[in-house]
Amino acid sequence: MTVELRHYEALHRMRAFEEAIAAAVVSGEIHGEMHLGLGQEAVALALGELRRPGDAIVSTHRGNLHALAAGVDPVALLAEIIERDGLCHGKGGHMHLFDPRHDFMTTGIVGASAPIAAGYALARRRSEDERIAVAILGDGAMNQGSVAETMNLAILWTLPLVFLVEDNGWGISVAREASCAGRLVGRAEPFGMPAQQCDGRDLDAILAALGTAVDHARERGGPTLVVAEVDRFAGHYEGDTDLYRPAESKRAARAPERDPIGRLRARLADAGAEEEQLDESERRARATVEGWFTAARARPFPDERTAAEGVFA
Amino acid sequence: MTVELRHYEALHRMRAFEEAIAAAVVSGEIHGEMHLGLGQEAVALALGELRRPGDAIVSTHRGNLHALAAGVDPVALLAEIIERDGLCHGKGGHMHLFDPRHDFMTTGIVGASAPIAAGYALARRRSEDERIAVAILGDGAMNQGSVAETMNLAILWTLPLVFLVEDNGWGISVAREASCAGRLVGRAEPFGMPAQQCDGRDLDAILAALGTAVDHARERGGPTLVVAEVDRFAGHYEGDTDLYRPAESKRAARAPERDPIGRLRARLADAGAEEEQLDESERRARATVEGWFTAARARPFPDERTAAEGVFA
Amino acid sequence: MPAAAHRLNGSQIVARTLRAEMERDPSIIVMGEDVAQLGGVFGATRGLLGRFGADRVLDTPISETAFVGAAIGAAQSGLRPVVEIMFVDFIGVCFDQLINEMAKHRYMSGGEQTTGLVVRTAGGCIGAAGQHSQILSATLAHAPGLKVVLPATLRDLQGLLVAALRDPDPVVIIEHKRLLKATAETLAFGAPVEDLDAPEPIEIGRLQRVRDGADLTIVASGFMSQLAWEAAVELERSTGRSVGVVDLRTISPLDRAGLLREAPAAPRMLVVDEDYGAFGVCAEVMAVLAEGLGRDAPLMGRLAPSSPVPASARLESAVVPSAVSIAERAALLLA
């Protein structure tokens, strides 16, 4: 299997993963708010490709796919999301995923990922190796003061840190233009931080931009900002009626020439891949995810007697 | 009296004001931390000159002179500072000065002035007149997330707001270079906010820069950042041993060719003012302040029985 | 209840109340994340943008410190801001503006500065785990200077909001998500919502006894009062004991006189809270009674979470009080 075909299958796995979760919300298997990365898979995939063991990733409320990218056990992850005895034994849920073995965590508080990631980076800077940290943020999060504070700190301390912004153009119902003065990629400028903007729907583009940032951090050159333009296919959360966005724009986002999967498929087809081979790839991806789900559903529910335990060690 | 001579006397009043307070700390008349604006008088004077009734000013822990600039009754102000029944009946003290009649307040929390000033500006934007608001900040405060958040908001809402940074190069013991990545004046750039840097020791320079910003706000052009370079003559607070700054640099700051008062005096002398006239001006300023002190000391102490009252209306 | 009103849920009642008050008082402005275009993530500001325009109904960036601070400055300039912090869980990012500024300006100014504004914020459990399920009423009430109210009924949602909009001090209203989504028929108790267009205020700072009972009093607030009522009914049914319910309505300033007045009605008292138990509302209620009544205080117990709220629905229901767990705990006290 070529690298690109492997990527293609991985993108499909991510999509299938999120779609299956969406279905589990509808069926009532999952309660509470659920934020999916549908449409944003290429960024997560690039992150996973560039990640090395020991790198830390601090993600957001929209972090399922980043968890996969970080190497979190998909079955434990899913079990947690479907409220079983999973990655966090039912206590974290999809917004609070913690996997210390993979130096991965998420937070449900907008902007809170940046300072914490800076700490992971600080610890890594002190060591001799090339480990780095990545802070994931949404476009809306860029208006949270924590992010500006952390950018300044990251430059002062030459932290091996990448600020990776998944710019899907919306913070819930508020369009980026209505919430962000100026271009987001410009936010790094005052601190003298290198910054790049790229099309996060295009796997090659995000691989290149993120790769540069990651290399810069590994070489101990300091932090970088990467703003990846993506589309949020679904509502802000599952159940969001999403009427604030024009139907047309939502349709356009899913068009094959824009959809990260559609784009990669077209490129593979251009390069001579067989339709059948690609379909097979997709089927395999979906079967894999189904397998994960089956395994996750076999996990027990968390023990209610432990519910209030574990506040302190 | 020419405008410049009036300015000269006003600068001396401000200096005498702060020096008298310093003495009152030493004598034990004032408890607690005291932050003085010695060396930063020209900025306060310019602010006072440009202020119109109805303009709001939100200042910091180092706000005594800004209160004078805002037109706060100097005796009530002093009475508050020397812990009498003053501007805030002994409850605020020098870090928490409130004078609603002059739309003036200060806060002891670094960075907290910016959001509040934005609210004053928001209310003013809605009215037909030309009233504006000014947020005062130190250089160190520029690293507090509240400031970045407020800059973004101020551009989005086209607020008639001036961010006035008194850049004395230090946040307590930490030099600006050690705490601020990049140039502070650049912090406005990402938001597309006009910004100016000026020599805040030079009355003309700060009058010009601040004047432009104030006009821009009055014309409803939106917010501006003004970074005024100044020197902090004294320690961070009265009693600070201030050993972290090289003695040489502290001496240099007070040299007549740098001191805002010395500079204005030289200019007046060049323009033909008599030494005697200038000395007389200074004497008059000092006498005025002495009079304020005498009046403030005649005020009663606050009534202890009211100490816990007034949490709610 | 008029035909129109009884079908409305809590969010709709909030929106209607804001509308009526904004018609009355042109100084009221509404600001927060998603409040304008969308009308609030719970719909509690729906229709306001269309009616009052972008000058009075403002979407904000996700910058709580900036816009909560801005509400303070605006209030001190004569406006009456209603600022929405989407979930009370997010107060952490703007806590300084809440407790060091908003709460203290009146006191620190020696009474010279008034800061009249309303903070609306959603609280409570809907299966969203540790950072989206909190109440934090005691966190806010512990800081002197904030009034903190927790409506337990639709009528209280309306009347306390009206009172808050006319109060000279900053008032935080913690609106329970389940109440925002509830219609009258789904609630255990509550006065009808009478007049949508000219809503009457309900006094801040007064508790209400909502149910008489001679054997045990349950004291609660917000949505917990609804569950307390359900538990009381169930207890009376199953044990024959008579159980009263006192709804605190206001957490700060706490109605101490009201508590001292109501406590003697029954020899036992269970204090229930959805906010964390330690250093929380239950403790304050118990302390007021212990201090005020000494040996005449009722025998007291409490029920409140001792941990963050877990994600899994099963775990959540083991941590957060329910009608069932309230009844169980009360039965222990009665035994």
Added chain:
Amino acid sequence: MPAAAHRLNGSQIVARTLRAEMERDPSIIVMGEDVAQLGGVFGATRGLLGRFGADRVLDTPISETAFVGAAIGAAQSGLRPVVEIMFVDFIGVCFDQLINEMAKHRYMSGGEQTTGLVVRTAGGCIGAAGQHSQILSATLAHAPGLKVVLPATLRDLQGLLVAALRDPDPVVIIEHKRLLKATAETLAFGAPVEDLDAPEPIEIGRLQRVRDGADLTIVASGFMSQLAWEAAVELERSTGRSVGVVDLRTISPLDRAGLLREAPAAPRMLVVDEDYGAFGVCAEVMAVLAEGLGRDAPLMGRLAPSSPVPASARLESAVVPSAVSIAERAALLLA
């Protein structure tokens, strides 16, 4: 107490303790405003930069959210950060990182994630008014997941810090400014500081009875325990009644068992706190006893500020408990 130690003030003891522990444990780093070059505004980190270098002792910008958050990430990467929030009053700007992140990672991860770090912060009154005089112990303790300790003596300043540095959970140490400035001879009570170079830990989560008394127990924490002791001595002198003092030492987790054990020693109890009274430490102590002992609980009263701290020294002493006001309040309870 060794000759060298007895002349040291609280800040110097903290600095010496940090130094000793940093020698022992290379994973300890120190960060905060003015902690490196200056050695802390109270001098509690003096000498550390010179000894351990800029890699382990870091001055930060005035960006509490960023550097407190960074301490969390660093802790989760195997470092042991000691992060200084200059005054506890400033927790408002980084409260989210404290209560939603630091405090909850262990719980929300189902025990998988450890976040072992120490927050040192100065609290209490030194004439600096409403935004620089607070204690906020209950604000921090109300959030499940933070350990909160308030040393009352120089030895506790040392021993609790050592314990915090070896604790698997985040520990907030509220160091009273007066204690940081105090030497042993100026304090009412306290064990000697024995070994500066190999300091012994003091267990977190255990209160200590520091004085016996059969008529009244005063419960306090931090510097208030010093004042309580003074008040107890004065009361015994002036009234002949025997007054004990219990120093809580740890606010979270509160030593409930210890309270239940100590309460029966006297029929009356005064709980004193420098933090705000409502929804505070006094209330929690009283609730624990009311709930745990029922009719056998002592007669209880409390003394704590009900307003922000005013600026003027005269007003401050009318708001914040002093040895005199503690003795007066205690006398009322004894009457």
